[in-house]
Amino acid sequence: MSNPYARLPGWADYGLIPLVNLLVAFMVAGLVVLLVGENPLRAAVILVDGAFGSGPGIAYTLYYATNFIFTGLAVAVAFHAGLFNIGGEGQAYIGGLGVGIVCLAFDHVLPWYLTFPGAIAAAAGAGALWALIPAYLQARRGSHIVITTIMFNFIAASAMVYLLVDVLKPPGSMAPQTRQFAEGAQLPKLTWMLEAFGLSLRSAPLNMAFVLALVLAAAVWVLIWRTRLGYEIRTFGFSPKAARYAGISETRITVVTMMISGALAGMMALNPVMGDQHNVSLDFVSGAGFVGIAVALMGRSHPAGIVPAAILFGVLYQGGAELAFEMPAISRDMIVIIQGLVILFAGALENMFRPAVQALLAGAGPRAAAVVAAKGGDA
Numbered sequence: 001m002s003n004p005y006a007r008l009p010g011w012a013d014y015g016l017i018p019l020v021n022l023l024v025a026f027m028v029a030g031l032v033v034l035l036v037g038e039n040p041l042r043a044a045v046i047l048v049d050g051a052f053g054s055g056p057g058i059a060y061t062l063y064y065a066t067n068f069i070f071t072g073l074a075v076a077v078a079f080h081a082g083l084f085n086i087g088g089e090g091q092a093y094i095g096g097l098g099v100g101i102v103c104l105a106f107d108h109v110l111p112w113y114l115t116f117p118g119a120i121a122a123a124a125g126a127g128a129l130w131a132l133i134p135a136y137l138q139a140r141r142g143s144h145i146v147i148t149t150i151m152f153n154f155i156a157a158s159a160m161v162y163l164l165v166d167v168l169k170p171p172g173s174m175a176p177q178t179r180q181f182a183e184g185a186q187l188p189k190l191t192w193m194l195e196a197f198g199l200s201l202r203s204a205p206l207n208m209a210f211v212l213a214l215v216l217a218a219a220v221w222v223l224i225w226r227t228r229l230g231y232e233i234r235t236f237g238f239s240p241k242a243a244r245y246a247g248i249s250e251t252r253i254t255v256v257t258m259m260i261s262g263a264l265a266g267m268m269a270l271n272p273v274m275g276d277q278h279n280v281s282l283d284f285v286s287g288a289g290f291v292g293i294a295v296a297l298m299g300r301s302h303p304a305g306i307v308p309a310a311i312l313f314g315v316l317y318q319g320g321a322e323l324a325f326e327m328p329a330i331s332r333d334m335i336v337i338i339q340g341l342v343i344l345f346a347g348a349l350e351n352m353f354r355p356a357v358q359a360l361l362a363g364a365g366p367r368a369a370a371v372v373a374a375k376g377g378d379a
Helices: 010-035 040-052 055-080 088-106 112-141 145-167 191-195 209-226 228-238 240-245 250-267 270-277 288-298 303-326 332-348 354-362 366-378
Strands: none
Touching: 010 040, 010 288, 010 303, 010 332, 010 354, 040 055, 040 303, 055 088, 055 191, 055 209, 055 228, 055 250, 055 270, 055 288, 055 303, 088 112, 088 145, 088 250, 088 270, 088 288, 112 145, 112 250, 112 270, 209 228, 209 250, 209 270, 209 303, 228 240, 228 250, 240 250, 288 303, 288 332, 303 332
16 A cells, blocks of 8 residues: 655654654643643643652553553554454453452462463463454454454453352452462562662552563564564555465465564553452453553554553543643543543644645755655655
8 A cells, every 4th residue: 555655763653653642642632631621731731740740640650651551552453454453441340350369369378470471471371362362353354353353342241240250259258359478479579670779669550560571671672673564564554465475375464463462461460460459350441551552552563562552541530630630621532532532643743744844855955855855756
């Protein structure tokens, strides 16, 4: 498929354009804040201060970002194969079930550093298997991956309700959740990491899952850009006809890519289940699967963009809570509006300012103009 826009340098495509979109999104959000009678600049200060102004604020911001790194990577891997995985929510749910089974079985027997690898494998395996069925239906039966993954979100949510109410709930308990895990299934907090900078922390939930998320971001970069499988995935996503002509199996790429995507989404459950609440309960995913779509779009499906995009949404979650507390006129619904504006400009309208950026770069000098023109002719 031909690209209607000339290709830009990587720093402009992955850095400048997302930054411009983000600034415009916050300018529009500022107008919304102004309409409700509040000062947009003061709101911005409260938002940033709530996210980065204290040790607990930073820890909570990074805790939320951890969830979004996992789900953003999951969506990005599928994007590279031309697949739209909207099932991250359900895959994370089923991944949480895998984590819970391992933790309930070994929390009194093994220390956390031995339980953790088993929980990682269980979360990844459960998420991958949950993504396998929609992948197979797409590859072999022609079912659209968007429809099947959406439906599997509802199936996963219903399955979790049944399991937590009728199977995994301890006798005599009224809450739809498992028992609390013992210390052998509780991830250590990363309080020392922030305390080393002189920050005082209380019971912030930042834990070892954040380190795992960063490791997986690097692993996804290696997979997509430094392996034969990654090359096949990108080739299939760019041109399925060319991939088939080169002998790349459509069924294999679809199934393998979706299983990797589901595994990444499933591992998101490690953060809240083992790292914070230490049980499996309803709604522990809290929409992270859908936020991952926005994170992947804003990060241009590249780990180097996904990590800061995830931190940005962590800022909106943590700083937004402080903003709603400090400015009662700005409710949580207003924070959702701001998040929606970021998604709108970073995703649906990502090319709105691309022609202007191209013209600006072309006018920067003869060499820039020649590069843009040459790349535009190749598109």
